[in-house]
Amino acid sequence: MKIVVIGGTGLIGSKTIKILQQRGHEAIAASPNSGVNTVTGEGLAAALAGADVVIDVANSPSFADDDVLAFFTASGRNLLKAETEAGVKHHIALSVVGTDLLAESGYFRGKIAQEKLIKEAKVPYTIVHSTQFFEFLGGIAQSGADGNTVRLSPALVQPISSDDVALAMADYATAAPLNGTVEIAGPEAFPLSGLVQQYLQSIGDPHKVEADAGARYFGALLNERTLVPAGKARLGTATIQSWLQKK
Numbered sequence: 001m002k003i004v005v006i007g008g009t010g011l012i013g014s015k016t017i018k019i020l021q022q023r024g025h026e027a028i029a030a031s032p033n034s035g036v037n038t039v040t041g042e043g044l045a046a047a048l049a050g051a052d053v054v055i056d057v058a059n060s061p062s063f064a065d066d067d068v069l070a071f072f073t074a075s076g077r078n079l080l081k082a083e084t085e086a087g088v089k090h091h092i093a094l095s096v097v098g099t100d101l102l103a104e105s106g107y108f109r110g111k112i113a114q115e116k117l118i119k120e121a122k123v124p125y126t127i128v129h130s131t132q133f134f135e136f137l138g139g140i141a142q143s144g145a146d147g148n149t150v151r152l153s154p155a156l157v158q159p160i161s162s163d164d165v166a167l168a169m170a171d172y173a174t175a176a177p178l179n180g181t182v183e184i185a186g187p188e189a190f191p192l193s194g195l196v197q198q199y200l201q202s203i204g205d206p207h208k209v210e211a212d213a214g215a216r217y218f219g220a221l222l223n224e225r226t227l228v229p230a231g232k233a234r235l236g237t238a239t240i241q242s243w244l245q246k247k
Helices: 012-024 044-048 064-084 106-120 134-143 162-173 192-202 240-246
Strands: 002-006 025-031 053-057 090-097 125-130 149-152 180-185 208-213
Touching: 002 012, 002 134, 012 025, 012 064, 012 162, 025 044, 044 064, 053 064, 064 090, 064 106, 090 106, 090 134, 106 125, 125 162, 134 149, 134 192, 149 192, 162 180, 192 208
Parallel strands: 002 025, 002 053, 053 090, 090 125, 125 180, 149 208
Antiparallel strands: none
């Protein structure tokens, strides 16, 4: 199959392409670096010519509320229009577990808009809701930094490795469209505050994490289970300990 990966030069995209190519598929990265811009539509028609499947793992270059919404709206519309015209048979998008519960956050309002466009389009689809990647723990720590303290919610989180995410994306890309949403997660759940403290200690960072139920997660207030799968999820195999040992 010819599979085009939007955002294919990033963390998840590059790993997904490698897996697909090892399986014998024609997997191609499409990004501004390769002359494909989903926001403007530049290069989309040529990139999608003959494509069977499109995987969208692109992210907004700016996390400002208005920028995120504009990115996912423009990118989604242009991409789905080009896919319809090219006869693409399956659209797979990577999103986040709990997205529908995080509308207080400007970032997640952008993801909600993206998912709405996908569901309303004519292209068969699968939306993959993933929990937070291990690789994002540093960014989460920075988001809660307050001087020498990091304030984070003790809400549960079930983090997953980027390798397990890429494997899932490759598997869903070569399966039939679900026209629905699936969830993927790591094998273990932890309080977010405790997990980030463990991560900081492992890298020798002296910041102390304070559990604060009122601390917002990228602008949104969490309940205990906002960030963990609501139903039966596909579980990755990498644990936080195995991932930290490889760092």
